[in-house]
Amino acid sequence: MSEAALARFSINQMTVKQLSLPELATACVDLGIPGVGLWREPVQAYGLEATAKLMRDAGLTVTTLCRGGFLTAIDAHARVAAIDDNRAAIDEAATLGTDTLVLVSGGLPPGSKDLHGARSRIAEALAELAPYAASRGIRLAIEPLHPMFASDRCVVSTLAQSLDLAEDFPPSQVGVCVDTYHVWWDDQAPAQIARAGQGGRLHAFQLADWITPLPEGVLNGRGQLGSGSVDLRQWRGYVEEAGYTGPIEVELFNEELWARDGRELLSETARSYATEAC
């Protein structure tokens, strides 16, 4: 692959979670991959400062940190804990040198059936978090998750809902993360991407393909680029027409892919990106 083909490519760490952070950094350098999206748990396990140094020394751009959020609790103690945890995530993002923290908003609290109330509590939490994030130079990117996660993971199911939440704040503080896996089915999403672009709120763009049958629990069924139903080039077109010029992150969760050699999978993913999304 030419360097130009991968100029905007970023590999989300979860795609190749079988690689340690040093293995990931080395493989990215070897393959000419310029960016990585990181996750808090493996970063904490390796060490925050150590990870930041590893990425700097390898010349890698940390395109996003995944993830903050889970802001839907009703219980007062749980709400305080969530705010504190998100402040910590913002600090970690700043240390890692990324400008974007991805937020997965959280599902319904146990026993609750009130999606609207849960979305309201996210708005309240953002009012506390957005100014703090701005003070650390971090943008929050609200990621709508596929409606199949609405009860247990993310009550924000569409880009329209993400933007409704984000637009209470300056675009430098709160925007959205567009992930093809979560929005590909939504005929309103292209117009919402345009809305996000006009508002300067397209803060992250992630690719994954949609494949079936979905596995039990549906979390780890994301398909390699080109293996499923998503017209990835078309979605890249939507964000670019909306003015997006940032990194394009590939984020796959898939047990079969995780069972393979990590370097080989990373190489395949970079090739698939160049073939399917460029």
Added chain:
Amino acid sequence: MSEAALARFSINQMTVKQLSLPELATACVDLGIPGVGLWREPVQAYGLEATAKLMRDAGLTVTTLCRGGFLTAIDAHARVAAIDDNRAAIDEAATLGTDTLVLVSGGLPPGSKDLHGARSRIAEALAELAPYAASRGIRLAIEPLHPMFASDRCVVSTLAQSLDLAEDFPPSQVGVCVDTYHVWWDDQAPAQIARAGQGGRLHAFQLADWITPLPEGVLNGRGQLGSGSVDLRQWRGYVEEAGYTGPIEVELFNEELWARDGRELLSETARSYATEAC
């Protein structure tokens, strides 16, 4: 339970598929259940005329026939076959004495990534089917399926899309089926229910609860009423505010429920309906 509590209740046959049609009819009479939703395959297996007689003799109302649809094929032969099959489904519905055929529109054809094109082909097929259905006294009810089925089962994922398709035809010919399992996550659905009611297009209303974790393949994970995240009484309120006065059908697909005694499950389902949705 009082007879009044079950006055609008209908049991979809798939909920208790362990019961034969005669067992189902007897159990409904014993429990005071006035309506049943039927499926084509078990009806064909028992015999169409025999089923119609069985339901008539038991005094049961056939509230819907499930299902027509699967109208997204590109191949010309497959398209002709789908139209013919839907004409047969319309004839069967008429013989069974129901006024409503539920349509599940179909997924993406193999290799296609074109959701918009698939939706266009549904519109073309409806133009052939709607007048025929009207001539037999049957209304077509387009059912949006949850977006997790968009690729392999139904490219119509929202009530808005269903209504966009339906409104090309008179409301006496084409309307929608609102199933709480498929639309509960959608903050636009209440407004779309109002739109459907204003247009006289609320042709069927089905209840199921949303539970997680979803099983592999996600088809048979519907929850018993009250076991999950859906505020069923609120959704019943939405359709009634929109003028719906018709039957309320409970349709569960769930391996654990199917493993139980069918009569006991039917009795539990009727009780859950009275408790959770009335």
